[in-house]
Amino acid sequence: MLSYKFKPFPVIETERLILRRITKKDAEDIFNFRKEAEVMKYIGKPTAKSIKDVKELIVRIEDGIKANSSIAWGITFKNENRVIGTIGYHRVDREHYRAEIGYMINQPYWNQGITSEAINPVIDFGFSKMNLHSIEAKLDAANIASKKLLTKFGFIKEAYFKENYFFEGKFQDTEVCSLIRK
Numbered sequence: 006m007l008s009y010k011f012k013p014f015p016v017i018e019t020e021r022l023i024l025r026r027i028t029k030k031d032a033e034d035i036f037n038f039r040k041e042a043e044v045m046k047y048i049g050k051p052t053a054k055s056i057k058d059v060k061e062l063i064v065r066i067e068d069g070i071k072a073n074s075s076i077a078w079g080i081t082f083k084n085e086n087r088v089i090g091t092i093g094y095h096r097v098d099r100e101h102y103r104a105e106i107g108y109m110i111n112q113p114y115w116n117q118g119i120t121s122e123a124i125n126p127v128i129d130f131g132f133s134k135m136n137l138h139s140i141e142a143k144l145d146a147a148n149i150a151s152k153k154l155l156t157k158f159g160f161i162k163e164a165y166f167k168e169n170y171f172f173e174g175k176f177q178d179t180e181v182c183s184l185i186r187k
């Protein structure tokens with residue numbers, strides 16, 4: 006059984022970024038992108054309607070960290086405290102040493118290599134510190150940016166579920182990609 010605990014919170018630093026713990030003070034920054042239909046298009050969750058929605062999400066994130074069942078980092082530029090995106094393991098399956106990765110970035114920052122820069126140490130952290138054996142990502146097959154990102158980091162398509170996800174009145178397909186520890 007995987008025994009890693011997210012205490013102390015693992016801050017991650019890259020060339021341009023700091024990945025840090027999210028607090029309620031970040032609610033407005035996170036609202037700025039979770040309210041956008043374009044950012045949430047492939048997430049399968051409703052857009053945030055208010056700061057209160059985001060504060061509730063932050064409480065759930067914090068609960069997951071305390072229970073060691075999930076973790077999310079706020080992505081900020083170095084020298085700027087503003088959260089421009091999030092990345093994390095939304096579900097850690099401790100029994101099977103497996104976790105599900107997810108990420109989103111505020112649209113003005115797309116295609117600048119930010120998620121590539123963030124995902125690399127997060128994968129490394131998952132394998133070397135958390136001791137994961139595999140990492141999975143679930144995505145809408147139409148999400149070209151996410152697919153390209155995952156492929157770039159060695160994830161391969163493992164499964165395709167037809168109409169397994171009911172969201173906003175429609176059954177949607179899900180692609181599952183995974184990366185196995187070398």
Ligand SMILES: CC(C)(COP(=O)(O)OP(=O)(O)OC[C@H]1O[C@@H](n2cnc3c(N)ncnc32)[C@H](O)[C@@H]1OP(=O)(O)O)[C@@H](O)C(=O)NCCC(=O)NCCS
Pocket residue numbers: 043044045047048107108109110111114115116117118119120121122143144145148149150151153154157
């Ligand atoms: C998916 C997402 C996180 C990618 O973030 P990003 O910071 O723009 O990604 P990067 O700049 O690191 O780009 C990663 C790769 O994808 C490519 N890419 C990024 N956006 C793309 C787009 N819209 N269309 C095609 N390719 C794209 C980049 O060219 C890069 O490939 P390369 O290094 O071979 O050139 C971002 O588009 C996003 O937040 N989308 C909304 C939320 C979402 O869908 N999350 C994923 C749910 S599974």
